[in-house]
Amino acid sequence: MEVSDCYVSAPGKAILHGEHAVVHGKVALAVSLNLRTYLRLKATTTGRVCVNLPNIDTFLSWHVSELRHIIPHSYGKHEEVKRLDAELVRRLREFIGVTNGNLDTCNMAILSFLYIYLSLFGSGELPSLTVSVWSELPTGAGLGSSAAYSVCLAAALLCASGAIPTPLKEWDHTARWCQEDLELINSWAFQGEMIIHGNPSGVDNAVGTWGGMLRFLAGKIIPLSRVPLLRILLTNTKVPRSTKVLVARVKDKINKFPAIMTPVLDSVDAISCTCEKVLSEMTSEPITGEHYNILEELIDINQHHLNVMGVGHSALDTLCRVTMARGLHSKLTGAGGGGCGITLLRPETDSSVVQTTVQDLKDCGFDCWETSIGGPGVQQHSPLSVKEEVLEILNHY
């Protein structure tokens, strides 16, 4: 079986409002973060399957005959994509030599790739191909880097298997799939996420697939039809934290001071709903400065609430103070206690202000990117539409 080459990319994810509150039944807004993961799938005639993940120094290859042995004998085409094939996972773990214990990033990425590859191609001839991935996203920072990877894998391998078409027309730079194909990509990406995270919420792969903004409430994920693209700074304080510990801390505080904390969660819920309303207005009426004023006020209020929940950190206070000195508003995104923060940029924010602020933040020891939220989900690229430096990396292998 021969497959055709393709380039795909998928965005990361940021929580705009509602982190932590979502654990307690409140609305959260997840948005696509335009730091993207790029994947190149190249057909080869070597009879080998190669995976190159330069971000995590992982370069592996196997002969298709090795991989063929992993598959159980009576193997039909996988149509059920709601649950993991536990037997296949067991065989894969055995194959890569991690039968017990936790997996590191490298093993999880490989396991996830092989699972989707063998599930999609296992019933027929295994194609010879090379997959190279490069991500702009920092890993383990709560920005959905594993989901962006899984979404790219799912999209590229589904195309290669013929399960979905390659949407790119000759004259296109980028193209997206129809709703039905996106559903299929999302469900396979979720399988990848299950391998990597065990029990993922499904938000990250949904954002990677659909892009834009999602409303997340009590386990239900609702993609929002239209949202404006917002310029932001994404700052990684690089302060390590444990999401589990932070979630437990918030829960303890609610138990300790229910009458004080419950209204705070209600207020966060109202912030998410107000934000959703304002963003929706921004797509249906002329965008005004007042829209941005409100978005800034919501960011400030939520950041205070997150401090009340006990998930702030002095590095995040520094982020807020440094950006406020330039008239810009920031909040933590995700688990808090360090980690990442977002800073809203207004349309009129001068690029010199942006550059100075980025430098200020780098001087604090933070990583900082100028990017945007609300952009497109997974897409196919013509080679010309991939940034040169990314193309160079992907074509190096």
Added chain:
Amino acid sequence: MEVSDCYVSAPGKAILHGEHAVVHGKVALAVSLNLRTYLRLKATTTGRVCVNLPNIDTFLSWHVSELRHIIPHSYGKHEEVKRLDAELVRRLREFIGVTNGNLDTCNMAILSFLYIYLSLFGSGELPSLTVSVWSELPTGAGLGSSAAYSVCLAAALLCASGAIPTPLKEWDHTARWCQEDLELINSWAFQGEMIIHGNPSGVDNAVGTWGGMLRFLAGKIIPLSRVPLLRILLTNTKVPRSTKVLVARVKDKINKFPAIMTPVLDSVDAISCTCEKVLSEMTSEPITGEHYNILEELIDINQHHLNVMGVGHSALDTLCRVTMARGLHSKLTGAGGGGCGITLLRPETDSSVVQTTVQDLKDCGFDCWETSIGGPGVQQHSPLSVKEEVLEILNHY
């Protein structure tokens, strides 16, 4: 008529929790601030009434015959102390030459003194006396300095008139009045406050009179029986602000984001109630570190909420950050937008830490005092129980 000498003092006031929320029907906790105003009343035989207010460079005296002319002819003893005698106020304003327009601090202080003096003595012989006042409180900082002054005036002049006894026994250093006498002092102090503020809430004079802590809800003032004495730092950022503007700002924000702001007010209400409960426990059971932990957490949460209401200020952020660097917790007190903040000191907080912190705050350009909250209200002093530096000032005139 000859009166006997006495020294009295009254404390200032700080809002522990509930500032701004109280305007919207929530509980506020007002506490006595042990920066005190001291008053010496000295009987003289000069036939003159002298008032010395060195804090505001005001030194005035009148012959009793001048003052006699201010009083309407048919003047009975004042028993009704609920409302101001508008005719007397009119005549007094004419006497000191401020018939229209706003009064400055000096004129308000004089008007307030003469009003109480003439109301209490006007029906009989006007005594010849000298009143000297010295306050540790900054004026116009929302710390109840005018109320402390009015409470001292009321207590000393009521004693001088014989309306209440001087409670000090020969062997006492300090003494307080019985409940009924305190009621009378408070009601005359309220008259003084009405002259100075127009439409005072009555909280400041109640705190100056009863000391300790008061619960203030929907215009009702309830003194709390027992509260512990808490060591604090009182910091004046000296950033000028308008209470009226700040109150309007909070109201606007509630109107703009009702669903977001209403829960915040509810949370503040719960903070006041929780704080009241903890303080009450601290008087009925052994005080533990956990009591202080909770008081600190409540301070932090409320400070975030006040920032959400829009009444924070970068100088207050600095106060919080500088004290947090020493492990101490701070919040603004009163109107915010600058003004004053309080920092809780734990019993085990070392005096070297306190001194270093005070120096840090002074280095920021702030005024800073180590004092306490929850101490006694108005009291009479033996000269020996007045701090030497204060005694020196009071006896200078």
